Amino acid sequence: MTRLLIMGPPGSGKGTQAVRIADKMAIPAISTGDIFRYNVKEMTELGQEAKRYIDAGDFVPDDVTNRMVADRLNQADVSNGFLLDGYPRTAGQVEALEKIMEEKNDTLTAVLVLEVPDEEIVERLLARAATEGRSDDTEEVIKHRLDLYHQETEDLIEGYVERGIVGRVDGTGAIDDVTERLLQTIYNIRARTGTLPVIKPRTND
């Protein structure tokens, strides 16, 4: 069982790395941003509720987000673990996730924090705006998302640091190199906290 969080500012490469790490570990990468965007595209009730927040670069309200994540973590493919990308982002979400984990008698394996300087973030997101055309990648909204990260999300990491499960990883440089750093960091945390998977020897009986 591997239960991971990946945190970091918008544009730090969380989504890209989450998919790679999750593939390697045979667990689903769960991106709240992707789920919201999918619902916006499909014009579901959830999408119609979320759209105005996303376009403004604001957080979707906790009650909506928490309910969505709780539902997702109850689906069958999560039995082997999960990698949450972009959740939690508020103190209320940290609390909600704790409740979900407690109910399942589970604990988090590791919290990965991707670090990229603000100047590079803005550059990356403006470049993405030109190619992907995400509605929230305008300069003004990017700055707002970055501010929100520093105001609301960054300090949440400290609570996980106290549990000895945080690994900070340099998110700059080649994508493959960042993936390697992340995998090594997960290994180090597991070795330190004693949560490496146990491989039993074969016996004759």
Ligand code: ADP
């Ligand atoms: P980024 O990390 O680049 O901001 P995401 O794709 O993770 O991009 O999120 C896009 C938008 O989706 C956010 O700006 C926010 O409106 C909404 N969102 C995603 N995750 C959350 C969350 N955990 N809580 C509230 N809103 C969220």
